[in-house]
Amino acid sequence: MTHILVSEVGPRDGLQSIDRVMDLEAKKRWIAAEAAAGVQEIEVGSFVPPKLLPQMADTAEMVRFAKGIDGLTVVALVPNAKGAQRAVDAGVDGMSLPFSMSETHSRKNLRKDHAEMVVEIREAAAIAREGGAHFAVGLATAFGCTLEGAVAEDQVVRLAEQAVEAGAQELGLSDTTGYADPAQVRRLVRRVKAAVGDDMLTTLHLHNTRGLGLANVVAGLEEGITTFDASLGGLGGCPFAPGASGNIVTEDLVLMLNSMGLDTGIDLDKLLQVRAIVEEALPGEPLYGFTPDAGPMLDYKKRIAR
Template sequence: MTAIHVSEVGPRDGLQSIERVMPLEAKKRWIAAEAAAGVSEIEVGSFVPPTLLPQMADTADLVAFAKTLDGLRVVALVPNAKGAQRAADAGVHAFSLPFSMSETHSKKNLRKDHAQMLEEIAACAEIARNHGIHFEVGLATAFGCTIEGAVPEDQVVRLAEAAIGAGAMEVGLSDTTGYADPAQVRRLVRRVKAAVGDDKLDTLHLHNTRGLGLANVVAGLEEGIITFDASLGGLGGCPFAPGASGNIVTEDLVLMLNSMGHDTGIDLEKLLEVRGILEEALPGEPLYGFTPDAGPMLDYNERTAA
């Protein structure tokens, strides 16, 4: 069996994309239940100004709570060095910063051009080193942008190298707008790995906007990717990318990986029960996924034992 890591990003990427604010206690129940199901890494929130994203105002409280859960790697997103310092002060195990490969998207999302973002990466890297925190840069809109359209692969490779040069410990490829296809995933993973090293790219953040999410996961697996972001119930997307919504559904991803014989360490039956927490706390909020409705295959246990 190959060990594959599923990183739950729903408490951040999912909740930042809906108008309602999920109560803190419900978020804690969600995080605790997923950890109990075997999810070993959760992005619990982001350190952005509460005036911009009130949904994330309780992130420091969630970090403190999540750190009490045995074996859970607690991750947060940061938009800049100020957010990185807040994350470090809260005690996260790791933080990530989104670096849009589309400069137009970067200016709209974080109000900084590429040169300014590289300065922020360098400042975040210093904070991470000083606090012993793992620091990843997510290469957002790496597969295309709903504002600019196609993003040149040469540009993604160049900026990936620049991010590592500025101090990022690793980079991840993010399909922020749901533009990726399997051939593109294979090609870009190969190119970025060749530029920065195999050990500095092992994560894909894929969206299912156009129904290609799981196909793109398989392409990533074939290229040696071992960490995939996903959101329970498919919550989330990017509020700054028009038309982009729908992260990969954690339940569907786990079913597929476990059925393929990979070792996620996640108990699917327990994971499916977590969905009820979202339904109770966010009544009427659309949740996605095929596995919650259809259930696992009759021979699922035999497949996972193979």
């Protein structure tokens, strides 16, 4: 049975996209409950200046808490080398640095052009290597940009190669703006893998902004992708990509993967119960997903037992 890693990004991508700051103890309950449901990797926050994202001000404390959970891989987002050092100091298992394929988005999001970002990647990679943390680069806006429009695939391939040369240990393709379609996913995954090697491109970070999220997951599966980011309740988006809200719903993704006979290691019934923690901590905040309302199919347990 093929194992697929579902990486929960809600505590970072989800919470940075809403105005309210979630209580620290509620965040801890959320992470502990997801880990107990079988989620093996959680992005617990990001090491950005608190004045820019006060929702992420407690990330170091979240890392310390999550590191005490057996079997959980604790990762965080870092915007630059300074963030990488803070992540290492906090004790993360891994970190991901976003590298926007749209230069317009890169300047808006991290205030650096592509050449400057390659320098940051190189410096952050060295810090991660010295600190014993896994270092991944997320190729953001790889499928299109709400600020710039279409992003040339040749450019994505070229920048992917530069990221690897600068020290990335792993790459992910990110549909930051919810522009991707299944044919595009298949095509771009093949092209990037051909350029950097199959083992280097393992992850897709997809949004469901236009309802194509799970269709794009299937396209990624067909091309050998083994890790998919998702957010509980579909919380999340990019504050610098207008209209790009809507991460893939973790509950729906797990239902689909388990039903397809793939191994996620996640107990869907337990995962569905985690939603109540977020609802209680963020009353009135919209949460999404079909599975929490409809429930699993009557023959769900037979499907996952195949």
